Amino acid sequence: MLKLTITLAAGLLVAGQACAQDRPSQAVIDAYIKSTFGKASPEWQARIKPDETLAVCNATRNTPSSAQSEEMLKREAARVAYPADGKFLGDWKKGYQVANNGRGGQFSDPPGTVSGGNCFACHQLDPKEVSYGTLGPSLSAYGKDRKYDPESIKDAYTKVYDSMAVVACSNMPRFGVNKVLSVEQIKDVMAYLFDPESPVNK
């Protein structure tokens, strides 16, 4: 077992090196990005400037070293803002709207568009809804399976506010950190996951 782990780790190391060698310098990559996105407004430019965390994910193709992961989880955890009133659950019906809404943040969206969380794009939630994506795990019966436990509620809030505070280089958006969803919207989504009356738990 130990031997297997070591072989595996060595294999990953080699793969990692090969990948780093193939990657052109960031200056070369940035010149291409500038040619394609350089005319966008400063506000739009800022959106594609990687923060410290994304820079690591980009350079390692989402496989940071364990030291990088540890640092990332700590850095991102410090960015999570919890509800001031200590209440994590809002209105599950509004939470459904947030989970079902895929609008916002696209250059085709009219100004003032309210962003949704688009959870259905990647997760199964209400088992009766057939139109769901599979990029993330099924969240059906999420609250029920966790016996509506307060610690699990807090963990899920953390996950949605900043997915990378939980899994380094997670493919899931960092909804709170990137200001896609407000604290109120996240509380409503939490209710959609954790209210016993929510279709997710039926």
Place this chain on the structure above:
Amino acid sequence: MRIPLIAAAALIAAMGLAGTRLAAQSPPDDSEKEIERYRQMLSDPFSNPGFLAVDRGEVLWSEARGPKSVSLEGCDLGEGPGKLDGAYAKLPRYFADSDKVMDLEQRLLWCMDKVQGLDTKDVVARRFSGPGKASDMEDLVAFIANKSNGMKIAPPLSHPKEKEAAAVGEALFYTRGGVNDFSCATCHAEEGKRIRLQGLPNLSVKGKAAQETMASWPTYRVSQSALRTMQHRLWDCYRQQRWPVPEYGSDALTALTVFLETRAEGGEINVPSIKR
């Protein structure tokens, strides 16, 4: 004209069935056979509306235009001036006269400017067609790409700039950003995934998914009633990626296309295809 419209409507209906089938994950059944029947019908030049674009493109290619009043037949797409057979199978590629790696659309704009002396502002403004707005670029791409049918995708990676474009394209494929932290890899780097009900091809590795994808563009999009090119596909994916509007015919898009063609090498071109 009436036949394609009826066929297109039937396809939409069939695609609706396809969605249901996908959700239920049931084995191939009658509705799948129906879709296959419509597919065959629609790859028939007489009922796939994409072939109307091919015909329009042929006229545009040989028409004398611009202040120099010459046609595009003096344009070198890599195989020699005016040579079209197989040219699309090797694009994007390096061109010595511009000292750049160019995809078909960049190259056509370059030729319009240099060969015909045409002001391309209006052509770029109409890069994507819409109701009552024809697109010369879509029509020309349909015509030229169709001349590579039956040939295999063969990206030339001999020039250092072609190699650079492929490597940058690969890095861009994994570059995350925008308010959702998305990259192409978020949606196109695993087998058998879908977003809502939309199947997502894994374009990160060489193989059938990448081959079938790249060998089927340009395509007639039934949902948009228009022929669309790879430039439009990437524009739409960057939109879903929550990135800024990409500049038409610019270097990052070409680099991504080079990378995708390396994954699709050997795929047999059959265009214009028809898609949802």
